[in-house]
Amino acid sequence: MGDPAGIGPEIVVKAFHERPELLRRVVVAGDVATLRRAARVVQADSGLAADGLMLAQLAEVSDFGQVPPGCLAVVQACELPQPVPLGHVSAAAGRAAADCIRYGAQAALDGRARALVTAPIHKEALAAAGVTHPGHTEMLQALAAEHHGLDVKELPVRMMLSCPGLRTVLVSIHVSLRQALQAVTLDQVLQTLRITHRHFGSVGWPHPRIAVAGLNPHAGEGGLFGLEEIEVIEPAVRQAREEGIDASGPHAPDTVFMRARQGAFDVVLAMYHDQGLIPVKLLGLEHGVNTTLGLPFVRTSPDHGTAFDLAGTGRASAASLLAAIDAALLATQN
Template sequence: MTDSTLPRIALTMGDVAGIGPELVARAAIHERVTSVGRPVVVGHPEVLRKALALIGCSQPVATIERLDVASTAPGDAVLCWNPSPVDVTAVGPGTVDASAGRAAYDYLVAAAEAALAGTLDAIVTAPLNKYSLRQGGCPLPGHTEILAEVCGRSEVAMMLYAGREGRVAAPHGLGVAHVTLHTSIASVPGLLTTSRIVETIRLVDGFMRRMGCPSPRVGVCALNPHAGEQGLFGDEEARLIAPAVAEARQDGIDASDPIPADALMRRAVEGEFDGVAAMYHDQGHIALKLVAFETAVNVTLGLPIVRTSPSHGTAFDIAWQGRAGVTGMLTAIEAAAQLAATRER
């Protein structure tokens, strides 16, 4: 691809009190990024300049007002689009700040709307702080829910994806999607439905095909210990999950019977499965982050746009110290570029 045909990828700055500005600064100038896409930082340009100085980079920042004229900026400049009226230049490192939360929300929503309009090909999001987000006036808990609202989609799933560098054995990596998202453990059984489980299995299958896996093997987690032990520990496996598996198989998906998560996740990491449908957040996250914490990528499935992010948080404890590792961000951008190339238009 030539530079003009590479996908335009937005790097949202996230919460400026965290490591987001350092991550997007490091990523925007990295060869792994510029070789697969045309990055545009979405955030405050003065914060970006400070972040570039923090990492010892002297490249200029070109502030752009419209994404469709970004190509007129100087060739060596880091492009920055600031769609938020909130001034975050005085936000301190590692602090919960309502203005940082509001600006992070503004960056995300504007990038999503631009992607829906076709002026962006993908969004890669730096971390935000959920409490700062709430203090800034957003009632939604995180990226996934905000993007679902902006895009008008109710059937979305959070995917955690680890490539081969994340020490998983499957040749196309391992993707783990979750039927329920950011919610309490106590609420999970009541939120599970056969239709939601089927949709998650379909999303896992479709995602892994886009990542180059021709015939994904999808492992389906049980909810209860020992997969319920014939109803002794719960009946969700027989009542909800098994019917979902049967329906997915009718669609031609290679889905397993409900398997206890402690056994399934190990088998998946060792290469027996290409994807996993987990019933709740920690059921999938803990196992995959044990083997791929620095390199795992979050992907929001079920949206009409491409969105990925590194799997870690804002890391307030090391914010603005020049110590943030950029590997997860780079992997997220590469995944976004690949998904943008295979997106149905």
Template sequence: MTQTAPLAITMGDPSGIGPEIVAKTLAKGAESVVVFGSSVVMEDVVRRLDLGLKVKRIADPQEARTEPRSIEVIEATQIIAPPPLGSISAISGQASFDAVVAAIAAAKTGKVSGIVTAPINKEAMASAGIRYPGHTEILAEYGGAKRVAMMLANDDIRTVLVTIHTALRKAIDEADFDAQMSAIRLANEGGKALGIAAPRVAVAGLNPHAGEGGLFGDEEIRIIGPAIEAARAEGIDASGPWPGDTVYMQARKGRFDVVVAQYHDQGLIPVKYLGLEKGVNITLGLTFVRTSPDHGTAFDIAGRGIADTGSLETALAYARRLVAAQIKTKEGVV
């Protein structure tokens, strides 16, 4: 099998729980992982939590040796002292952005096999003059992807979003035929990447009761339905539009493999309701693997040492699974 490069894990916003969950996860013995961020920040969290880990700076992921009880850090940003915990900070916003951009560059050149990102804070980035709604948009631009989609997944359901970080009023306009087709195709590809040979893709409606035959809106008739038919003509097992309030229940029962949601909260509420500790965010449409925990920076508990590592560990497990699938595909193993 092809030799696998280490995974990159970005430290996230250093004023939040990102560095903490990264350090605590690596303390459990996660192998072949390189942290992109700041050694100053990682040394501080290791000391505060008394983890007994050695923080080692390396210049290139290829130098990684995955030594026991150590954290290997690529210095992706310049921080002189740890920023304040639990509050918006331009320094932290810049640092979290720098780490993601550096990890993307490494992934594009094959120096890392994929990226797992700890949580960032949009307000902190904005305070540093960085205007991106979130990770997905940064990954799309710096990763050179024409179209990306978020897949949120846990043990019970998987969902892909037609529109992501945008106002609900704009999301309705942006959920056009092309956006529907892109999301359905990426949902199908994402299901296959997770080992499902012929994913059953359910497409949720935009309106209550999926429009009720046009009584509550006609987007299902004019846009979503035709996109589903076009996807089926391409050989994708797509169906719908299904009412958004019941389609996830059907997916949990095993009727569907992936649900395409029309807007952010329609897709994320069901996944997060089932437990943040088991949820993972996968970016589809990139040339490299990217996953992340399904939670935010949690400023309210930053520095208290009580942040749960479950979602980050799940994100790491999914990243390894996706990288392994990529290697099999490249080697012609189906």
């Protein structure tokens, strides 16, 4: 359900109001009282009847078959004595969000769920709760590695953001820009290419055309504006191609996203967080989807935050969450 102080619970409820056919395919890991509050907010804003969406509390995901028709199945996945205040960072909210993530991830890892879709969390709330991971991606990576008895470094993951017309995968995620530049190494770029190629193959797309963005303006202009393209990115692309990966580049980062949107490439590999996320969010934040590549299960999420300023108003759109659910369902069909 995401951070209970944000819009996550509301967009969860709204998603099933808008797409009731999903009720037979999805279980919510969350807090029943928080979701009931969200249902009242959404119903009031939408003019729906008070009984427009009933909640059915489950002890476990495995009880899904017992859910009455037309009810939203909810597993009580966290402990909250009472719903937290809306629109405020709190340790209680961060702890609840983290507990729900752990429950959902474990259900996916155990095979009790086919995929995990996560509503937005707040990084400050996670930190206030003592969670050391900066976000979903790192937390899910650690949980999956622990489940399989691996060191985190043995289970590399990457973030892919997509919207209609554009997909981009990131070499580095939630680090400072200085650290992100240091992360542009041959091994990191090549590993990202391999993870991207493997992911698309797993969802029935065996030969994606991967465009690799340069790091420097104009992809370094032959070394005039930096040597990373010559010394790091080109060798990684060359080795990937020798492995049968359809990679090309480095391409000028100021035009490669436009070219991908025009159909020249299927996915763009970006060198750092903002290089890849700015074009995706500019093109379609309301329909953006975040997919974690490299996990042993399908994980998607909406491409937006907790929107504390909208929490409690019922005005938040469920479009991105619905896109994330649809992406998860599509990926698990293969």
